[in-house]
Amino acid sequence: MNVLSKFTSLSRRQIVFPLAILLSTLFTNGIILALCSYNPWEALWVAVVGAFGDGQRIAETLIKGVPFLLTGLAVAFSFRCGIWNIGAEGQFLVGAIASTWCGMSIAPHLPSVLAIPLTLLVGAAAGGFWALIAALLKVYRGVQEVISTIMLNYVAIHLLSYMVDGGPLQEAAKRGPQSDMIAAASHLPRLIPHTRFHIGLPLAIALAIILFIILFRTVLGYQIRAVGANPKAAQAAGISISKNVILALFISGALAGLGGAIELTALTRRLFLNFSPGYGYTAIAVALLAKLHPLWVILSSLLFGALKTGSDAMQQMAGISAKMTFVIQATIIFFVLIYGVSGFREQRRKLNVE
């Protein structure tokens, strides 16, 4: 195949289409901003500079991607098993709550080498067990996981608000709905001076690679994908559906819980009301955009991280209201998903031709 024909055969999918998506995103948002009497050019400039302007901002963009990465992996993993875990939000919060408890009550008595892994593990385990409730309800009582995981989100949100607002984790001074700082021994190390770039990102990327290996190279992953793609055939071949549903949801919940633990120990270092701005829900978009592939989740979560820092910058530097930046983020996600989903279809068409 010569270079030219290779180029033309790729052109529509790989060049024209993303460009069209990019332009229509910019155009739509430009109009929205103009209609609301903002200067769209200034907003765009500020957003780009805000996300990528200098080393510190790039570091910020990268670490903003970490919670999206872990919750995105959680969602992608369970979806691969055919389980619609909409509960990454709750699992993320429960993970953060458990880590806070560990970071305040156990970590102070331990050296960092023990305190950090322990605090993270406790968060992951808590998220895993939170998801396990939904898994057991599904396997033994036939409860739809979509319903139960959403419900458990509300339970987790209210549990958090109890914990930090009058509950056992509220700060000693009892001024506001937040906890005290967790022990310094459990703080996740930051890697680059003068930035908040922390070890959580390499850790999460390593996890994405491990999950990729689990899904596509191991017996467990094979079973999980088989159950997700055709439970009837999997069952007829002797694969246990219950076992895999339970395992997949536990692992999924543990990933989201770890996300909460990392966010807490690396960045906020204390628990507070509204600890998550909805990471677990956005995670569904992150996972779908990545076509449920763990390695693509890395890129898709970084995109969402950039959106977050870009829109923060718009608020701070261009005076655009927070509500407005949500509208813009949503519009971008919408267009990006059009791109992602249409990719799905094209992939399928290609396979049918073969």
Place this chain on the structure above:
Amino acid sequence: MNVLELNGITKRFGNLAAVDNVDFDLKTGEIHAVLGENGAGKSTLMNLIYGLHQPDSGEIRISGEPTRLDSPRNAIAHGVGMVHQHFLLIQNLTVAENIALGIRDRGFRFRRDEANQKTRELSEQFGFAIDPEAYIWQLPVGLQQRVEILKALAADARILILDEPTAVLAPQEVDELFSILRRLKADGRSIIFISHKLKEVMRISDRVTVMRNGSKTYVTNKADTSTEELARQMMGNEPPVSQDDSELIEEGASDDAALNVQNVEIRGDQGEIAVQGVSLEVRRGEIVGIAGVDGNGQVELAEALIGLRKVISGDIRLFDTSITNKTTADIRGLGVGYIPGDRQSAGLVVNFSISENLILDVHHLREHRKRILLDKTGISDDSERLIRNYDIRTPSMDIEAHALSGGNQQKIVLAREISRNPALLIAVNPTRGLDINAAEYVHKSLIAQRQASKAVLLISTELDEALALSDRVFVMSNGNLIDATSKRSDMTALGLLITGAETHP
């Protein structure tokens, strides 16, 4: 006066003529039964009348007028109504609401009182005894079926097609349905009654049309025929070529029973007793065939044998080991292979590659893994060998299974199940939807198993297949298993057994 006339109708799907040059007529105010085995072309013919398919050639006349029925909507406008075997009702709406949905030009506002009133009137007119305000989910199956009939009547259907209406009904409900049908007939409506149950056909119909292999083979007034004659017409006169008898004796079955089923009872999906105290033995080196029409308990039996369905009583033994209610993995581990009835939904993961599908049952065993990792090279060597040995036509083992033809898909299932060298192979409709060459390949594979002194249980709705391959033949009807080996050349007797007209040999 013929309300409906079909002249020389042909409908092809690919190379297969599902309906081949069929003439059919329906008189005003008659009940006309259409009889035939699975795949005889009954459903296709009805779909042509209901506008779901368009004929490739031939003419449809309604009340004498040549008519083109290009959609169900168009057919309904011409007074054709259909009650499908699987009801098309919305469970969370009331009876009247479901009926109102089927009526066109209903305007913007839904007039509940009017709908209730109209439903009540229609229901009383034909003695349906249905509460218009009941929700569908509250109704037993028999009443749901009446709602379907009401839907057709509300759309002013003069021609009513009932597709196997008694398949889902209890005997008492069948009686009630028949009295309703008689009332409809008295009202001047014409009814096409599709069935493969001879007894019911003889009870309710005025005329009978028999179809076989897409052709109309016989049409008669009921008064001029008998169940025996209908059975003969339905099955054809020629028994299929059987295995060479000398071969049977020479290499016949040994005395060891590989599979021994004692008195098992199994529930179906709706909680009904689908298999009623069935006993069966399959010996090494023989193929035992179970023939019968879909939905008589064969699938439930097969699923229980492979551990996908629990038995409520009875015992299943593989050689001397009880496998009753063991897990599928355990039963497979003891040497049972299983070719499910529907390869797309239960035999394959169609989004998996061929090589992934080839290890579906054994991926966890030591020879296919290195600790927790799948043994990639081992698996691709194996796949390559199986693709070659079983002649799976594909450019690569990494192609997803859905991209292959039905025949090649089935070869994947065969390769997987047979290459494990199972002591017992259970095959359910293994050639359904395959072309002749692919079907022949499957047959040869089953016979090869038999020659290798393995036991094979073949469950097939195609009588020809069951007769041609099996050393012993059973018929399953209404959850009972009847030994039909002695009748394998008597098509009339087999027809009576299969259609449930006769329950004991």
